[in-house]
Amino acid sequence: MNPYGMAITLVVFYVFSELHARRKAFYTNPVLLSIATIAAFLWFGGFSYDSYMESAGILKFLLGPAVVSLAVPVYRGLDTIKAYWKEIAAGITVGGTVAILSAFYTAEVLGGSSNVLLSIAPKSVTTAIAIGISEKIGGIPSLTAVLVILTGILGNAVGPELLNVFRVRDRVARGLAMGVTSHGLGTARILLEDEIAGGVSGLAMALNGVFTALVLPYLIKIL
Amino acid sequence: MNAYRGLAIIFGFYALGEFTSSAFNLPIPGSVLGMLFLLAALTAGIVRLEWVENEAELFVKNMSVMFIPPGVGIILYISLLKSQLIPVVGAIVVSFLVTLITTAKVVELLRREGR
Numbered sequence: 001m002n003p004y005g006m007a008i009t010l011v012v013f014y015v016f017s018e019l020h021a022r023r024k025a026f027y028t029n030p031v032l033l034s035i036a037t038i039a040a041f042l043w044f045g046g047f048s049y050d051s052y053m054e055s056a057g058i059l060k061f062l063l064g065p066a067v068v069s070l071a072v073p074v075y076r077g078l079d080t081i082k083a084y085w086k087e088i089a090a091g092i093t094v095g096g097t098v099a100i101l102s103a104f105y106t107a108e109v110l111g112g113s114s115n116v117l118l119s120i121a122p123k124s125v126t127t128a129i130a131i132g133i134s135e136k137i138g139g140i141p142s143l144t145a146v147l148v149i150l151t152g153i154l155g156n157a158v159g160p161e162l163l164n165v166f167r168v169r170d171r172v173a174r175g176l177a178m179g180v181t182s183h184g185l186g187t188a189r190i191l192l193e194d195e196i197a198g199g200v201s202g203l204a205m206a207l208n209g210v211f212t213a214l215v216l217p218y219l220i221k222i223l
Numbered sequence: 224m225n226a227y228r229g230l231a232i233i234f235g236f237y238a239l240g241e242f243t244s245s246a247f248n249l250p251i252p253g254s255v256l257g258m259l260f261l262l263a264a265l266t267a268g269i270v271r272l273e274w275v276e277n278e279a280e281l282f283v284k285n286m287s288v289m290f291i292p293p294g295v296g297i298i299l300y301i302s303l304l305k306s307q308l309i310p311v312v313g314a315i316v317v318s319f320l321v322t323l324i325t326t327a328k329v330v331e332l333l334r335r336e337g338r
Binding site for chain 1: 233234236237240241250251252253254255257258259261262265266272275276278279280282283285286287288289290291292293294295296297298299300301303304307309310311313314315316317318319320321322323324325326327328329330331333334337
């Protein structure tokens, strides 16, 4: 097993994380910059994805236990879930469903192919879960990963501003909307403006991941 | 040795989730089932929070580096992406706007009613 894939991934990610720590902005997102850099390196260097994954694939495998670990923040948030259960249930049922349907149908109307439709449907869910869903329903997990991150970046960049334009002032509503729509990157942004909104957003992200994983495979069969 | 207890629980629940998913031929990812099982075990008191919290936190906090290898796989689909750029970009932007505003408005309505 060649060690290059792992080494490149860690070096590149470390460098972009440092850059992001110094200049916090949506366009310095270290994951997206790392993907673009490594992809370009493989592409122009004539290296195969398989040889890259020989060692870097370990990181992908760790997404499984990472998703399992999300049980801990959800367990810690049980009190918040109890306090806002109506809002959370409604926000996730409506938001989670709208996220799937609007992405699927917009892509279809614009002429998307079926594997693209399946890859884009779970795009509002936290990346690790979205990749798992995409794998299960026959989408392209790599495409899903990139689309999820782009969705997160959109939320991180303009989410709260859009909520301002639509005069959404309620902090629970703002948090839920950010978490359901743009997962971890949206949560990170809303956490800067308000702790309650941020807490609700983080829970909404995890619960929407579970909701989408349970519902999307069955929903997709009737679409 | 404590860290191994946490890791054993996390990897054990992951294996249990994957097993359940394949044994019952479920379309739900095994990792998500494993998470639900661990959540149930925590709630039921079968697993104590302090047994897993440090290891789980390590995974959750370092999740983003794990997205890079699958993301790099996009190079296998460059030509597909080129031909599908309009549906992809259109769906991302439209769905983002619609989902954000719908969710916010639904929750806001519910909050006003509650008062």
